[in-house]
Amino acid sequence: MGMYDLIYKKKIGGSLTEEEIKFIVNGFTKDEIPDYQMAAFLMAVCLKGMDKSETIALTMAMAHSGEMLDLSAIEGIKADKHSTGGVGDKTSLVLSPMVASLGIPVAKMSGRGLGHTGGTIDKLESFPGFSTSIPTGQFIDNVNRMKMAIVGQTANLAPADKKIYALRDVTATVDNISLIAGSIMSKKIASGADVIVLDVKTGSGAFMKTLEDSTALAEAMVEIGNGVGRETYAVITDMNQPLGRAVGNSIEVAEAIRTLQGNGPEDLLEVSLTLGSYMLLGAKKAGSVEEARKLLKQTITDQSALNKLAEFVRAQGGDDRAVYNTERFPQASIQEEVISDREGYVTRIITDEIGMTSLVLGGGRETKDSVIDLSVGIQIHKKLGDKVKAGESLASLYGNNMDKMKTAKTRYLKAYTIEDAKPDPAKYIYGIVTRDGLTQF
Amino acid sequence: MGMYDLIYKKKIGGSLTEEEIKFIVNGFTKDEIPDYQMAAFLMAVCLKGMDKSETIALTMAMAHSGEMLDLSAIEGIKADKHSTGGVGDKTSLVLSPMVASLGIPVAKMSGRGLGHTGGTIDKLESFPGFSTSIPTGQFIDNVNRMKMAIVGQTANLAPADKKIYALRDVTATVDNISLIAGSIMSKKIASGADVIVLDVKTGSGAFMKTLEDSTALAEAMVEIGNGVGRETYAVITDMNQPLGRAVGNSIEVAEAIRTLQGNGPEDLLEVSLTLGSYMLLGAKKAGSVEEARKLLKQTITDQSALNKLAEFVRAQGGDDRAVYNTERFPQASIQEEVISDREGYVTRIITDEIGMTSLVLGGGRETKDSVIDLSVGIQIHKKLGDKVKAGESLASLYGNNMDKMKTAKTRYLKAYTIEDAKPDPAKYIYGIVTRDGLTQF
Numbered sequence: 001m002g003m004y005d006l007i008y009k010k011k012i013g014g015s016l017t018e019e020e021i022k023f024i025v026n027g028f029t030k031d032e033i034p035d036y037q038m039a040a041f042l043m044a045v046c047l048k049g050m051d052k053s054e055t056i057a058l059t060m061a062m063a064h065s066g067e068m069l070d071l072s073a074i075e076g077i078k079a080d081k082h083s084t085g086g087v088g089d090k091t092s093l094v095l096s097p098m099v100a101s102l103g104i105p106v107a108k109m110s111g112r113g114l115g116h117t118g119g120t121i122d123k124l125e126s127f128p129g130f131s132t133s134i135p136t137g138q139f140i141d142n143v144n145r146m147k148m149a150i151v152g153q154t155a156n157l158a159p160a161d162k163k164i165y166a167l168r169d170v171t172a173t174v175d176n177i178s179l180i181a182g183s184i185m186s187k188k189i190a191s192g193a194d195v196i197v198l199d200v201k202t203g204s205g206a207f208m209k210t211l212e213d214s215t216a217l218a219e220a221m222v223e224i225g226n227g228v229g230r231e232t233y234a235v236i237t238d239m240n241q242p243l244g245r246a247v248g249n250s251i252e253v254a255e256a257i258r259t260l261q262g263n264g265p266e267d268l269l270e271v272s273l274t275l276g277s278y279m280l281l282g283a284k285k286a287g288s289v290e291e292a293r294k295l296l297k298q299t300i301t302d303q304s305a306l307n308k309l310a311e312f313v314r315a316q317g318g319d320d321r322a323v324y325n326t327e328r329f330p331q332a333s334i335q336e337e338v339i340s341d342r343e344g345y346v347t348r349i350i351t352d353e354i355g356m357t358s359l360v361l362g363g364g365r366e367t368k369d370s371v372i373d374l375s376v377g378i379q380i381h382k383k384l385g386d387k388v389k390a391g392e393s394l395a396s397l398y399g400n401n402m403d404k405m406k407t408a409k410t411r412y413l414k415a416y417t418i419e420d421a422k423p424d425p426a427k428y429i430y431g432i433v434t435r436d437g438l439t440q441f
Numbered sequence: 442m443g444m445y446d447l448i449y450k451k452k453i454g455g456s457l458t459e460e461e462i463k464f465i466v467n468g469f470t471k472d473e474i475p476d477y478q479m480a481a482f483l484m485a486v487c488l489k490g491m492d493k494s495e496t497i498a499l500t501m502a503m504a505h506s507g508e509m510l511d512l513s514a515i516e517g518i519k520a521d522k523h524s525t526g527g528v529g530d531k532t533s534l535v536l537s538p539m540v541a542s543l544g545i546p547v548a549k550m551s552g553r554g555l556g557h558t559g560g561t562i563d564k565l566e567s568f569p570g571f572s573t574s575i576p577t578g579q580f581i582d583n584v585n586r587m588k589m590a591i592v593g594q595t596a597n598l599a600p601a602d603k604k605i606y607a608l609r610d611v612t613a614t615v616d617n618i619s620l621i622a623g624s625i626m627s628k629k630i631a632s633g634a635d636v637i638v639l640d641v642k643t644g645s646g647a648f649m650k651t652l653e654d655s656t657a658l659a660e661a662m663v664e665i666g667n668g669v670g671r672e673t674y675a676v677i678t679d680m681n682q683p684l685g686r687a688v689g690n691s692i693e694v695a696e697a698i699r700t701l702q703g704n705g706p707e708d709l710l711e712v713s714l715t716l717g718s719y720m721l722l723g724a725k726k727a728g729s730v731e732e733a734r735k736l737l738k739q740t741i742t743d744q745s746a747l748n749k750l751a752e753f754v755r756a757q758g759g760d761d762r763a764v765y766n767t768e769r770f771p772q773a774s775i776q777e778e779v780i781s782d783r784e785g786y787v788t789r790i791i792t793d794e795i796g797m798t799s800l801v802l803g804g805g806r807e808t809k810d811s812v813i814d815l816s817v818g819i820q821i822h823k824k825l826g827d828k829v830k831a832g833e834s835l836a837s838l839y840g841n842n843m844d845k846m847k848t849a850k851t852r853y854l855k856a857y858t859i860e861d862a863k864p865d866p867a868k869y870i871y872g873i874v875t876r877d878g879l880t881q882f
Contacts, residue, residue: 035476
């Protein structure tokens with residue numbers, strides 16, 4: 001078997017065997033296959049596609065290219081959630097304590113963010129003293145003791161995916177469903193959870209801009225997960241505007257806390273409840289989505305989720321008093337309002353641009369080495385369908401640098417379209433994909 | 442403009458501008474664009490194609506990437522011929538003296554062979570003392586004085602093509618018409634001829650195995666050549682068996698000499714006359730193919746072509762006595778016969794394998810650094826359609842090593858299919874492509 005022949009086979013539309021795909025993934029990871037051959041192969045994959053068995057083989061070869069996290073020492077069915085990424089997405093912070101407070105083990109490995117805002121790991125560092133790099137032994141102990149722990153991804157998680165992704169990123173071979181699905185699922189599978197609930201975002205702020213692409217990705221990932229014995233669900237959720245009303249890092253944690261206190265925005269609550277329900281369903285804690293939602297809502301009413309969050313923060317060295325008093329989070333020194341210059345309804349938000357506004361303020365990473373300012377961010381006042389008067393504030397921006405603030409204000413304002421006609425109400429969830437297929441909402 | 446965007450544009454089937462193609466070719470040649478991006482681009486080209494204007498832009502960018510040979514100091518319309526390569530192909534040695542003896546300047550740059558036999562340059566070295574690396578000034582003087590000179594390709598001829606070809610060769614991106622046509626034509630255009638006659642081989646021993654592919658390549662090259670102001674013709678010729686009856690180096694030169702003496706094989710003569718006719722037509726020496734053929738045949742009858750060959754060999758330092766006495770060529774020490782084990786007609790010859798037999802004997806290069814044994818080769822006795830008796834010789838093999846000889850004999854025999862039914866007569870020429878399109882024969 002030689003790489004040349006395998007490139008050729010894919011180029012003429014052939015289907016590669018599991019053995020052939022392993023040869024490619026392992027060879028490339030070990031630097032035995034050069035970048036240029038892999039690049040030609042990836043382009044052929046983009047233009048000729050991969051079938052189901054090839055996609056599964058690719059995913060598993062990448063998952064097995066590094067450490068496979070062994071969660072067998074954790075009692076019970078381990079549930080995990082993964083989002084394809086969006087602006088204002090803090091559902092992990094809301095649903096993890098809800099689900100854990102119901103006794104389902106949440107042993108989460110999470111990445112740092114690159115781009116408009118930080119990842120869950122960055123956001124959690126808003127709690128003074130919080131550590132995201134506890135040893136594996138303590139990670140497992142914590143989950144067994146109190147059902148919840150979140151740590152940063154180890155460097156050796158699916159290294160093949162990391163290397164392949166870096167090449168795709170510079171060769172215009174990013175947008176292929178099998179490659180995207182394989183990349184996400186390889187890390188989730190290596191992270192060891194039994195139940196995987198995927199939040200596939202769709203819309204102007206999502207990686208997948210159209211419902212068609214998002215659905216295809218959701219279906220591919222559910223097929224992979226169930227194909228390798230992980231109970232997998234995907235929820236297709238809206239990203240035509242930021243989720244909730246807070247964008248940044250500590251400001252997002254504060255909104256997650258308000259949601260656990262029963263005062264959160266409706267869309268964030270709804271998406272968190274839906275994702276959480278499938279975690280419960282997969283973990284056999286509930287027999288139906290309705291039952292699961294009821295259980296999850298109860299964790300807000302009786303404050304058990306909020307207390308679980310505090311317990312979790314404390315266990316990882318963080319100042320849990322911030323859970324009950326968010327003024328303990330890092331605070332920005334400047335607040336400015338983005339003022340609307342006209343009256344009407346918010347009909348369109350270029351969601352990526354809201355993310356870029358947060359990045360400009362200092363809340364995201366332009367490069368891997370950028371340092372995130374956890375205190376900066378955006379509090380959104382007007383969302384899709386909201387009535388706006390001229391002179392009213394669309395959002396409050398929090399920053400620490402006046403020049404950045406000016407740029408951010410201009411960008412934010414430009415991201416909004418305000419028109420006379422009231423638009424249709426915004427949707428939160430478009431569909432669910434289970435092993436039985438897609439249910440559209 | 443960035444390479445990423447250009448890869449993406451081609452991937453989605455877009456047509457690149459001349460400026461964009463120059464950016465890619467120049468950037469890659471100067472090592473500013475890495476191999477892996479070029480490999481992804483080339484695969485996208487293979488799967489999405491290039492249109493006529495892209496193909497011309499690619500060709501010209503590659504031609505201009507190095508030295509453009511200036512033949513303006515040579516009087517008259519300069520004609521050149523190029524073959525896509527085949528087994529036993531010695532037409533350059535036959536038609537160059539014929540055409541030159543009629544006063545048409547033949548200023549030829551030729552490559553060394555890689556693979557089954559040597560190139561024209563290697564074969565010419567069968568003449569003791571012959572030099573293929575005379576200075577450009579003398580090259581031009583020789584053509585002005587006696588209308589014929591053949592030298593090796595300078596290292597700086599279309600270096601972009603050399604670099605791109607090396608990458609295509611390891612990334613399964615060889616078989617795209619635009620890339621192949623551009624590669625050949627960039628070198629021909631940089632070599633400076635006004636008239637380009639292409640010999641596009643088709644069949645089991647050709648790079649293009651099917652008539653359809655060969656025709657497409659011929660059409661693409663003629664389109665490029667005429668598109669950039671070079672009078673270009675392509676003749677599609679048969680390569681389902683070796684051309685002529687000699688395969689090797691000095692043995693092929695001897696056959697070319699016999700042809701100029703009027704004793705050559707019919708197929709070699711016919712192909713040489715046809716290619717030569719279009720050189721004459723392009724150089725305005727003849728008004729019709731019929732007239733051109735008559736002129737060319739006359740150069741055999743009156744021995745002017747043979748004498749031109751001797752004059753040319755002498756001018757480049759070679760022993761021209763070998764033209765009149767081919768025993769002066771390097772001679773092999775062993776001769777063996779390939780004996781047929783059955784009776785019937787030769788119905789099929791795996792022509793590549795005949796080439797490999799010559800390579801095994803030592804007549805070709807396995808790697809760039811291999812040294813060619815000019816004395817070894819094959820004299821073919823039975824060609825397609827010939828009647829064979831059991832025990833009769835299919836070919837005489839000439840070599841200098843008994844082990845190699847044994848391997849060669851086995852390979853040669855296996856390349857033949859001998860069956861009871863007499864096949865249709867073999868064809869020599871399938872069609873001609875001019876600026877007015879294809880004429881099938």
